[in-house]
Amino acid sequence: MTQFNETDLTEAVVKSFDSTPNPRAKFLLQELVKSLHDYVSKTGLTFEEWDYAIDFLTRTGQKCTDTRQEFILLSDVLGVSMLVDAVNHRDREGATQTTVLGPFYVGEHKVTAHGTDISPHNQTGEKMFVQSRVTDLKGKPLANVPVDVWHADDDGFYDSQKPNYDEVGASARARFITDNDGRFFFRTILPCSYPIPTDGPVGEMIVQTGRHPMRPAHVHFLVNAKGFEPLITHVFIGGDKYLDSDVVFGVKDDLIAKVEPRNDPEMPDGTKASGTWHLMTYEFHLKPGGGMAPKPLGVRATEPA
Amino acid sequence: MTQFNETDLTEAVVKSFDSTPNPRAKFLLQELVKSLHDYVSKTGLTFEEWDYAIDFLTRTGQKCTDTRQEFILLSDVLGVSMLVDAVNHRDREGATQTTVLGPFYVGEHKVTAHGTDISPHNQTGEKMFVQSRVTDLKGKPLANVPVDVWHADDDGFYDSQKPNYDEVGASARARFITDNDGRFFFRTILPCSYPIPTDGPVGEMIVQTGRHPMRPAHVHFLVNAKGFEPLITHVFIGGDKYLDSDVVFGVKDDLIAKVEPRNDPEMPDGTKASGTWHLMTYEFHLKPGGGMAPKPLGVRATEPA
Numbered sequence: 283m284t285q286f287n288e289t290d291l292t293e294a295v296v297k298s299f300d301s302t303p304n305p306r307a308k309f310l311l312q313e314l315v316k317s318l319h320d321y322v323s324k325t326g327l328t329f330e331e332w333d334y335a336i337d338f339l340t341r342t343g344q345k346c347t348d349t350r351q352e353f354i355l356l357s358d359v360l361g362v363s364m365l366v367d368a369v370n371h372r373d374r375e376g377a378t379q380t381t382v383l384g385p386f387y388v389g390e391h392k393v394t395a396h397g398t399d400i401s402p403h404n405q406t407g408e409k410m411f412v413q414s415r416v417t418d419l420k421g422k423p424l425a426n427v428p429v430d431v432w433h434a435d436d437d438g439f440y441d442s443q444k445p446n447y448d449e450v451g452a453s454a455r456a457r458f459i460t461d462n463d464g465r466f467f468f469r470t471i472l473p474c475s476y477p478i479p480t481d482g483p484v485g486e487m488i489v490q491t492g493r494h495p496m497r498p499a500h501v502h503f504l505v506n507a508k509g510f511e512p513l514i515t516h517v518f519i520g521g522d523k524y525l526d527s528d529v530v531f532g533v534k535d536d537l538i539a540k541v542e543p544r545n546d547p548e549m550p551d552g553t554k555a556s557g558t559w560h561l562m563t564y565e566f567h568l569k570p571g572g573g574m575a576p577k578p579l580g581v582r583a584t585e586p587a
Numbered sequence: 588m589t590q591f592n593e594t595d596l597t598e599a600v601v602k603s604f605d606s607t608p609n610p611r612a613k614f615l616l617q618e619l620v621k622s623l624h625d626y627v628s629k630t631g632l633t634f635e636e637w638d639y640a641i642d643f644l645t646r647t648g649q650k651c652t653d654t655r656q657e658f659i660l661l662s663d664v665l666g667v668s669m670l671v672d673a674v675n676h677r678d679r680e681g682a683t684q685t686t687v688l689g690p691f692y693v694g695e696h697k698v699t700a701h702g703t704d705i706s707p708h709n710q711t712g713e714k715m716f717v718q719s720r721v722t723d724l725k726g727k728p729l730a731n732v733p734v735d736v737w738h739a740d741d742d743g744f745y746d747s748q749k750p751n752y753d754e755v756g757a758s759a760r761a762r763f764i765t766d767n768d769g770r771f772f773f774r775t776i777l778p779c780s781y782p783i784p785t786d787g788p789v790g791e792m793i794v795q796t797g798r799h800p801m802r803p804a805h806v807h808f809l810v811n812a813k814g815f816e817p818l819i820t821h822v823f824i825g826g827d828k829y830l831d832s833d834v835v836f837g838v839k840d841d842l843i844a845k846v847e848p849r850n851d852p853e854m855p856d857g858t859k860a861s862g863t864w865h866l867m868t869y870e871f872h873l874k875p876g877g878g879m880a881p882k883p884l885g886v887r888a889t890e891p892a
Contacts, residue, residue: 286666286836288673294836295666301797311796313630315665321622322670325615332671333881336658343648343658353641353648360620361591361600365627366637368593491616492606531591531599576638 292319338483345482349442351385351579355484358382358530359493367514376419377569381532383514384502386440389578390452391430393459397551399469400431400456407436407471409559410541411549416464416505416566423464424568430457430504431468438476467551472541472560473499475524488529495529498522500537503566504575510568512575517564539564597624643788650787654747656690656884660789663687663835664798672819681724682874686820686837689807691745694883695757696735698764702856704774705736705761712741712776714864715846716854721769721810721871728769729873735762735809736773743781772856777846777865778804780829793834800834803827805842808871809880815873817880822869844869 286294295315302308321327345352357363363382371380394400401407412431416424432455434440441453454473458466477495479485488495500516518525518538525533541562549555591599600620607613626632650657662668668687676685699705706712717736721729737760739745746758759778763771782800784790793800805821823830823843830838846867854860 286669286833286838288670288677291666291670291673291836298798298832298834298836299796302795303797307796310630310632310636311792313626317622317626318665318667319670321618322667323674325618326674327615327671329671329675329878329881331615332662332668336656336662339644339658340648340651340656343645344651346645346649351641351645353644357637357641360623361596362623362627363637364591365593365596365624366632366634368596369628369631370634372593490607491604491612492608493603527603528591529603531596531603533591573634576634 288323292316295319338487341483348579349388349447350479350482352482352484354383354385355478355482358384358532359478359484359488361531364531374569376567377511378513378515378566379534379536380513381515381534381537382530383504383576384530384532385579386432386434386442387430387502387504387576387578388440388442390455391432391457391578392452393428394456394468396458396461396465396467397469397553398456401435401454401470403450403453404435404471409555410470410472410562411467411551411553411559412470412501412562412564413467413550414465414503414564414566416460416466416507416568418510419567419569421567423460423462424507424510425460425462425464427460427464427505427507428457429460429466429566430506431455431501433470433473433501434476434499436471436474438474443479469549469553470501473501473519475499475522478529493529494524494527496524497528497530498524498533500532501562505566505568506575507568509570509572511571511573513566513568514576515566517562519562593628597621600624643792646788653884654693654752655784655787657787657789659688659690660783660787663689663837664783664789664793666836669836679874681872682816683818683820683871684839684841685818686839686842687835688809688819688881689835689837690884691737691739691747692735692807692809692881692883693745693747695760696737696762696883697757698733699761699773701763701766701770701772702774702858703761706740706759706775708755708758709740709776714860715775715777715867716772716856716858716864717775717806717867717869718772718855719770719808719869719871721765721771721812721873723815724872724874726872728765728767729812729815730765730767730769732765732769732810732812733762734765734771734871735811736760736806738775738778738806739781739804741776741779743779748784774854774858775806778806778824780804780827783834798834799829799832801829802833802835803829803838805837806867810871810873811880812873814875814877816876816878818871818873819881820871822867824867 296312299311342352499519499522505513520538520540601617604616647657721732804824804827810818825843825845846865
């Protein structure tokens with residue numbers, strides 16, 4: 283057949299992948315072809331629109347660096363990341379809910395002592411004390427578990443987004459190892475809701491389609507215990523006005539923590555406090571299993587302890 | 588709703604585009620979301636596969652330069668480009684068939700005198716004389732029409748793919764303007780079948796899936812007459828062994844030319860010939876209409892004459 287007409291084309295392309303050695307890759311590619319072709323036929327996609335798509339995808343790829351992943355962001359704002367998360371976590375009875383990894387897991391998660399202030403350069407943010415515990419599904423504490431933590435500053439940016447990242451290095455980004463009772467705790471500042479980056483193609487799309495670019499305030503956690511499924515999640519700050527309309531659809535009710543304002547002169551570990559500070563308490567319950575935790579994006583990635 | 592579960596997620600993402608000001612953009616995005624989500628659900632896409640896709644798309648974007656368009660190549664080998672072409676050219680009774688633009692329309696289409704040898708640096712290729720004519724659907728010649736021509740060398744590479752492109756410049760790439768009888772003619776070498784670039788993610792996919800990366804030998808033409816639809820097409824060299832299995836599915840029967848070997852001592856324009864040369868004869872019939880011809884990819888693009 284030399285005549286690749288509209289009627290035979292899809293079949294010819296599907297058939298061209300018939301010799302793919304890996305059966306799963308073959309299935310994924312043939313379904314991809316059908317899905318893409320179906321989209322083009324159904325929408326009657328014009329040349330100008332195809333051209334726009336080629337340019338959009340190219341710019342998205344070219345916006346990626348060691349510390350920025352614009353394609354993950356695209357996947358996030360189209361709800362694809364959360365759906366992949368959902369189809370891979372269908373049975374989580376009793377386990378902590380998962381959510382998106384996000385594009386800012388870039389590295390520099392150095393093991394840090396409990397109680398450390400991981401945001402020492404921040405002068406303006408309101409202080410927060412985070413106390414947490416990692417257990418199995420029966421509540422048995424899990425000791426010696428590395429927990430990666432990262433969150434945005436009170437200006438809405440992650441350390442890796444800031445122009446002086448190379449000098450200042452990691453900030454509001456660390457790794458803690460749980461103690462014998464499965465506990466870890468640290469000090470930081472209260473993160474705020476923030477917009478995803480709007481200086482790239484993805485942000486452009488959000489703005490042009492009249493969506494707001496905001497994520498409700500949250501702290502990322504990646505809990506990676508041997509013999510358990512790696513847990514990738516956030517803990518959201520209760521009361522945030524964007525909880526209902528997270529631009530990446532990452533919120534689940536169980537992940538919203540009541541973060542309490544406190545005026546006690548000391549934090550739970552005895553650190554002196556002046557004025558109001560906030561207390562976040564959250565427990566992680568891990569599901570037995572295996573699997574690889576994702577590697578941080580950046581070249582600065584440190585190996586697990 | 589804060590609970591973006593598998594069951595409500597797609598609806599929430601579709602709804603998030605409800606305020607898109609442009610109705611066509613809204614339709615395209617909402618259908619895209621449905622299509623992507625349907626793909627993820629149907630395939631049960633794993634994290635590793637999603638990760639592979641993110642990395643593949645990123646590398647595809649990063650492989651693009653002013654003279655290379657890896658995303659067009661991806662669209663080509665998945666048959667998407669040909670399908671977009673097909674759905675936009677459903678009614679072409681009597682008009683020359685269209686095919687893909689391809690990723691090598693990079694610029695430097697300088698107006699060139701009829702009869703010029705556009706491949707003067709090539710010492711090894713077999714000589715070819717191309718004679719052509721541009722008419723409307725009734726056979727009336729169209730004068731003063733710019734026709735862009737480009738093709739691969741006898742080593743299978745386009746000028747823009749060669750390491751010395753910056754020094755040597757355009758080769759086997761030119762623009763001709765039809766005379767009063769709608770005719771144009773030029774000399775060049777006989778192109779050969781060639782592989783698409785296999786040093787990028789797209790070529791990698793072709794190799795890993797056991798597809799061959801070959802395109803049958805052809806010459807690209809872009810005919811852009813005022814008052815007519817721009818014609819983007821190839822003329823294929825009859826007899827090529829890859830006509831049935833073009834890696835980009837670009838072949839149509841009507842676009843295959845019988846290229847005749849000749850031993851006449853003179854070519855049709857009186858140029859002396861020694862040994863065998865090839866004669867390509869092809870007429871282009873344009874459909875009335877409008878539309879923009881695509882701009883060449885590269886920074887070196889020259890404006891239409």
